[in-house]
Amino acid sequence: MSENKTFKVGLSADLSDGNGGFSWGEIEIENLQPLSWDFLAPLESQFTPESLAGFHGVAFAAPSVTTESFSDSKDSPLVLSRFGVGYDNIDLDACTAAGTALTITPDGSKKPVATAALMLMLSTMHRLVAKDSLARSHGWNQRLHGLGQGVNGKTIATIGLGNIAAEFFRLISPFDVRKIAYDPWKTKDEAAAHGVELLDLDQVMSQADVIVVMALLTPESFHLISQPQIGAMKKTAILINISRGPIVDESALIEALVNKRIFGAGLDVFETEPPSKDNPLFALDNVIVTPHNIAWTDELARGMGRSAFKAIKDISQGQIPEYVVNKNVLTTPQFKEKLAQWQS
Numbered sequence: 001m002s003e004n005k006t007f008k009v010g011l012s013a014d015l016s017d018g019n020g021g022f023s024w025g026e027i028e029i030e031n032l033q034p035l036s037w038d039f040l041a042p043l044e045s046q047f048t049p050e051s052l053a054g055f056h057g058v059a060f061a062a063p064s065v066t067t068e069s070f071s072d073s074k075d076s077p078l079v080l081s082r083f084g085v086g087y088d089n090i091d092l093d094a095c096t097a098a099g100t101a102l103t104i105t106p107d108g109s110k111k112p113v114a115t116a117a118l119m120l121m122l123s124t125m126h127r128l129v130a131k132d133s134l135a136r137s138h139g140w141n142q143r144l145h146g147l148g149q150g151v152n153g154k155t156i157a158t159i160g161l162g163n164i165a166a167e168f169f170r171l172i173s174p175f176d177v178r179k180i181a182y183d184p185w186k187t188k189d190e191a192a193a194h195g196v197e198l199l200d201l202d203q204v205m206s207q208a209d210v211i212v213v214m215a216l217l218t219p220e221s222f223h224l225i226s227q228p229q230i231g232a233m234k235k236t237a238i239l240i241n242i243s244r245g246p247i248v249d250e251s252a253l254i255e256a257l258v259n260k261r262i263f264g265a266g267l268d269v270f271e272t273e274p275p276s277k278d279n280p281l282f283a284l285d286n287v288i289v290t291p292h293n294i295a296w297t298d299e300l301a302r303g304m305g306r307s308a309f310k311a312i313k314d315i316s317q318g319q320i321p322e323y324v325v326n327k328n329v330l331t332t333p334q335f336k337e338k339l340a341q342w343q344s
């Protein structure tokens, strides 16, 4: 390891509460010790070479990363450590060209996000928000209107069978349900290990009582759930999206919800974020909406911080962190040269 160099760590300004604390509360910053750290200057929306200059490792949540985020690979950080698991606003090729590893926090996100998915599913099935409104408006005489749906006996599906979906299926194991999923990148055996039947998309859409979208957003998954797929759903079915808004064609979903072609939806994410104030979804009582924060809890904050800071600390000691997304960076000369400075 370099004798006279200090591994400099930056935290993006969106992680600051503006008062010397953290916007996410307790994020287990002690996992960085003995490294010291500074907040970066506030950004418009994406990292710039100036904002990253001088930092070897940067933990961040909100900023996006494009080719314009980097200049010379020598001046680019060795690691950008993202709080979270989505990376659709990160240009992975740009990171790789800059000799910068992008890490994410699946270990810290899996349980809290799966719990949130379960919570949104049950809340939507039970019509929690509509019933809350009824109590507040003293609508006791209407209590038998708008029954909820029980989970037992139902077929529960996910679109995408990754980390969070697998944990979600583990959480619903005590219920008496059939578990199905669509994921073109998984095998039937992998699915069976989670007690899940892997089916094609048409089968999932037509057989499920609840469909929970948990796939990665990619060009292939954009509008994967459009009018034909929504049209294939049972009239009693529910769509939950806790992944990324653009996977679902929102206009087709609104059309189905307005015309009661499906029972309801629970949406944490939207095609455009923030959604416009006059988005028709906000006027529908068969929909539960949350502003892309349903999974945000103290448990998630601690989990993401623990994982993100471990990645930075590992790399500061010349070790490859566990959750590198752009793995091809690891064999590039740009990355290897920078990493060698921290290896003994």
Ligand SMILES: NC(=O)c1ccc[n+]([C@@H]2O[C@H](COP(=O)([O-])OP(=O)(O)OC[C@H]3O[C@@H](n4cnc5c(N)ncnc54)[C@H](O)[C@@H]3O)[C@@H](O)[C@H]2O)c1
Pocket: 084, 085, 086, 087, 106, 109, 113, 159, 160, 161, 162, 163, 164, 165, 182, 183, 184, 185, 186, 214, 215, 216, 217, 218, 220, 221, 224, 242, 243, 244, 268, 269, 292, 293, 294, 295
């Ligand atoms: N709402 C939130 O706050 C929140 C929090 C965490 C994660 N997320 C989202 O949840 C997603 C899933 O997270 P994860 O940790 O399980 O990721 P993961 O990478 O472990 O799993 C994603 C799965 O999607 C599958 N997939 C890819 N393309 C697909 C396609 N075209 N059709 C169907 N499946 C496809 C992959 O094969 C993979 O199994 C993330 O990409 C992220 O966008 C949202």
